[in-house]
Every structure is written in structure tokens, then in C-alpha cells.
Amino acid sequence: MQILENNKSMNKTKLNQKILIITNGNLDHSSSRIRALQYIPYLESEGFTVKWLPRVPHKSKKSGFDRIVFAFKKRVFLLRIFIAILIGNYEILFVQRFFVPVWLFVNCKRRGKKIVFDFDDAIYISSTDKKAEGKTISVIKKANMVITSCEVLNDYSRRFNENSIIITSAVDTKIITPANKKNKLxxxxxxxxxxxxxxxxxxxxxxxxxxxxxxxxxxxxxxxxxxxxxxxxxxxxxxxxxxxxxxxxxxxxxxxxxxxxxxxxxxxxxxxxxxxxxxxxxxxxxxxxxxxxxxxxxxxxxxxxxxxxxxxxxxxxxxxxxxxxxxxxxxxxxxxxGLDVCSVKLVKSLKELQLYK
Missing domain, CATH: 3.40.50.2000 (Glycogen Phosphorylase B;)
Known part of the structure; x- marks a missing residue:
């Protein structure tokens, strides 16, 4: 009954919750941008305070020196993520397609943090990483909620975590709009x-x-x-x-x-x-x-x-x-x-997640 009462008031008030978003890529990485970063303004408009940490910096140029700098920055970015997860001030850890070590997830849950894992490809299938499926399953099991982009991934996720939902990969319909132009060819x-x-x-x-x-x-x-x-x-x-x-x-x-x-x-x-x-x-x-x-x-x-x-x-x-x-x-x-529709689903799911112990 208390949950029902909370649900009634949830849509009327904005939560002051802190979210730490970890993405596998930067703005130039499609999954990171589409599945996480484009939602930040919507989350902030609903009262969430968002901090974003990418696993990698923007892609470097092709010169040898740039590649060295890029490799160094990747290590720094990874260390920064580990520190933020361990001691950061947040209520929800939102991880997009990144295999966070399980011991970090265990640490989060001991501190009462909620973990959301989002993935939009069959990342458990890999010709280069024999441990990909094991890592995927471990992360899914430890998450409080899993978000996928389609029924196939959701069915896979639900084998290991019943709290799995589908939010399709949204397009911002305010940015991609029709133009009434005819091609000659x-x-x-x-x-x-x-x-x-x-x-x-x-x-x-x-x-x-x-x-x-x-x-x-x-x-x-x-x-x-x-x-x-x-x-x-x-x-x-x-x-x-x-x-x-x-x-x-x-x-x-x-x-x-x-x-x-x-x-x-x-x-x-x-x-x-x-x-x-x-x-x-x-x-x-x-x-x-x-x-x-x-x-x-x-x-x-x-x-x-x-x-x-x-x-x-x-x-x-x-x-x-x-x-x-x-x-x-x-x-x-x-x-x-569209992004407006999917944003409502995401915000609602995150608010509901906070109601459950």
C-alpha cells in the first residue's frame, strides 16, 4: 500500500537524486550518446543531479604522439571511474555497456547504491573476448535494474535478472525532422x-x-x-x-x-x-x-x-x-x-527503482 501511495506522489514531485553515469565511450560513441548522454537534460529537468564519466576521451588523431597521449588518458579516465564508484556521492550508478568489475558493484550495493546496467547489442557474443558472456552475466546479476533496446536482449537479460525492461534507442525528433526537398535523382x-x-x-x-x-x-x-x-x-x-x-x-x-x-x-x-x-x-x-x-x-x-x-x-x-x-x-x-517518449519511460523507471529496498 505504501508503494502505491509513493507511486501516486512520485509523478507530482521531482526527486533530488544524484546519478553517476558511466559510459563505455565518449560523445563520438553512438551507444554512449544514444543510450545515456542524450537523456541527461531530461533527467536534470526532473530533479536528478547527473555526473558523467566516460571510459575513454575523444578519439585521438593518428600520429604516434597522439596515440601515446590517448593511451595515457584512457588509464587516467579508468582510474577516475573506479575512484568515483568507490567514494562518489550518488544514489544511482548508471552503467552503459561497460563491464565494471563485479567487486565494485558489490561495494556499491553494500553502501546502499542502486545499479542500472544498460546494453544495446549482443555484447555477450565476441570473437575476441572469450570471457564476454561471463562478464555480461555477472554484471546483469548484480544490477538492480537492466535496460535493453529490444526483446531479444531483454529475454536474455531476464534469464539472470527479472527486473529487466526495454527502452528502445531513441531519436531526438526535434533534431531529425523531415525536409520537403525533392531530389533530381x-x-x-x-x-x-x-x-x-x-x-x-x-x-x-x-x-x-x-x-x-x-x-x-x-x-x-x-x-x-x-x-x-x-x-x-x-x-x-x-x-x-x-x-x-x-x-x-x-x-x-x-x-x-x-x-x-x-x-x-x-x-x-x-x-x-x-x-x-x-x-x-x-x-x-x-x-x-x-x-x-x-x-x-x-x-x-x-x-x-x-x-x-x-x-x-x-x-x-x-x-x-x-x-x-x-x-x-x-x-x-x-x-x-522518439526521445520525449523514451525519456518519460526512463525517468519513471529510475523513480520506481528508488522506491524499492
Missing amino acids: FTIGWIGSEWTSKYLSILEPVFIELSKKYKFRLLLVGAKDSINFNCETKKVKWSLENETKYLNKMDIGIMPLFDNEFERAKGGFKLFQYMSAGKPILASPVGINKDIVLSGDNGFLCKSEKDWYTAFCNLMDDEVLREKMGIRGRELMLEKY
């Missing part, structure tokens, strides 16, 4: 990283067939320079400052994926980016993509090469359909997946 867009650009190989035969019927351009944001599909392609480096500009140069957004265990745990973030920019989406029916893409409504799910080809043709031939799907995608972002 139809543009198929993709955004990601050099590492994830390997998935584009799925579409190479599809692009070859499309080029026999249509004139179009590929706009690849963040892809490897070596990628070549023998069709007109513009490759640009990703930057936070230019992200919205390039999204708005696309007519449709794509997300091909392999259907493997690691890919099934992906969070679908690039689909949210396309939708926020008002673009129809085409995606492989893998993991959360099957929930985000409402086939025929805001885009199409494409399993085979024929599916991809047909979906491309439908959208390239029908401007009205593209506009309709883009509008619907934007509506879904505002209703379910």
Missing part, C-alpha cells in the same frame, strides 16, 4: 559505420538489377570507402553535425541484415533515424525490424532478393506511396520511439 540511403556496412553486400545483385530499369543514386553515410556496387554512389563520412542533412537527402532508407544471433539483437536505430526524417523504410525481417516495419504501412520487410527488388520498384514508381509511408513513419516516431 532518386536516392536510396543508408547510414551506419564502416563495420556495419558489410550488410550492404546483401543488396549488390539487387542494385545491379535495379540499375537496368532505373536511374538512381546510393547515398552511403559512414560506409567503408572500398564499397562499390557498380552504380552511382556517393559515400560521405558520418558526423553528428551533418546527420540530419544527409538523412534528408534520401528518398528511402534501408537496413539489410544477416539473420544471425548477433544481428537479431540489433536495436533498429537507423530505421528510427529514417522514420524521424519522414522516409519510408526497407529492412530485413530480423529481430526488432519485424516490429518497427509495418509492411505496407511505413515501409516493407524484405527477405529475399525478389522482395527487395519489388519493394524498391514499388517505391521508386509511386511518389504518393513514399510520402504516405514517410508520414506514417514520422507519426510512429512521435507516438512510440
Whole structure:
């Protein structure tokens, strides 16, 4: 009964709670920025006092001296994190995708601190770290609450910690907004990283067939320079400052994926980016993509090469359909997946966490 009373008053008052946020990366690290850092203004507006410590500094330049300085700073940053966790003044420790040593978590819990662990990829699968799964399980078990980005990760987490919830990887819909600009040449867009650009190989035969019927351009944001599909392609480096500009140069957004265990745990973030920019989406029916893409409504799910080809043709031939799907995608972002919506979920979950011993 007391919990119910607390819940009633919780939404009426702002808590004066201190949160220590530890991230695996800095502002240039997508998971750190998307899963933690962009929430700081919302947390502060709800009365939380936030301190953020990244595991690493901003990426250094490529000269030998810069790499030495970067390596030294990494050690300093790590030591700073350990000291802050051990003696810092906070009520909640929010850890994003960083394997904090278990003994530090034990120390936190002895001091009455609440631990939140957030992860948005299958970090328990690693070809370079044989201990990755063991470390992931240990952190999940010690946390008071675990936040994941999709059902696959949540199911995995709940095997070891029942207090696991899903908050999808939010896009700030106030920053990524639609622009009513028409391209002279139809543009198929993709955004990601050099590492994830390997998935584009799925579409190479599809692009070859499309080029026999249509004139179009590929706009690849963040892809490897070596990628070549023998069709007109513009490759640009990703930057936070230019992200919205390039999204708005696309007519449709794509997300091909392999259907493997690691890919099934992906969070679908690039689909949210396309939708926020008002673009129809085409995606492989893998993991959360099957929930985000409402086939025929805001885009199409494409399993085979024929599916991809047909979906491309439908959208390239029908401007009205593209506009309709883009509008619907934007509506879904505002209703379910935008930063404003996800911030409410996060704040509510953190407040509820403080009610339980």
C-alpha cells in the first residue's frame, strides 16, 4: 500500500537524486550518446543531479604522439571511474555497456547504491573476448535494474535478472525532422559505420538489377570507402553535425541484415533515424525490424532478393506511396520511439527503482 501511495506522489514531485553515469565511450560513441548522454537534460529537468564519466576521451588523431597521449588518458579516465564508484556521492550508478568489475558493484550495493546496467547489442557474443558472456552475466546479476533496446536482449537479460525492461534507442525528433526537398535523382540511403556496412553486400545483385530499369543514386553515410556496387554512389563520412542533412537527402532508407544471433539483437536505430526524417523504410525481417516495419504501412520487410527488388520498384514508381509511408513513419516516431517518449519511460523507471529496498 505504501508503494502505491509513493507511486501516486512520485509523478507530482521531482526527486533530488544524484546519478553517476558511466559510459563505455565518449560523445563520438553512438551507444554512449544514444543510450545515456542524450537523456541527461531530461533527467536534470526532473530533479536528478547527473555526473558523467566516460571510459575513454575523444578519439585521438593518428600520429604516434597522439596515440601515446590517448593511451595515457584512457588509464587516467579508468582510474577516475573506479575512484568515483568507490567514494562518489550518488544514489544511482548508471552503467552503459561497460563491464565494471563485479567487486565494485558489490561495494556499491553494500553502501546502499542502486545499479542500472544498460546494453544495446549482443555484447555477450565476441570473437575476441572469450570471457564476454561471463562478464555480461555477472554484471546483469548484480544490477538492480537492466535496460535493453529490444526483446531479444531483454529475454536474455531476464534469464539472470527479472527486473529487466526495454527502452528502445531513441531519436531526438526535434533534431531529425523531415525536409520537403525533392531530389533530381532518386536516392536510396543508408547510414551506419564502416563495420556495419558489410550488410550492404546483401543488396549488390539487387542494385545491379535495379540499375537496368532505373536511374538512381546510393547515398552511403559512414560506409567503408572500398564499397562499390557498380552504380552511382556517393559515400560521405558520418558526423553528428551533418546527420540530419544527409538523412534528408534520401528518398528511402534501408537496413539489410544477416539473420544471425548477433544481428537479431540489433536495436533498429537507423530505421528510427529514417522514420524521424519522414522516409519510408526497407529492412530485413530480423529481430526488432519485424516490429518497427509495418509492411505496407511505413515501409516493407524484405527477405529475399525478389522482395527487395519489388519493394524498391514499388517505391521508386509511386511518389504518393513514399510520402504516405514517410508520414506514417514520422507519426510512429512521435507516438512510440522518439526521445520525449523514451525519456518519460526512463525517468519513471529510475523513480520506481528508488522506491524499492
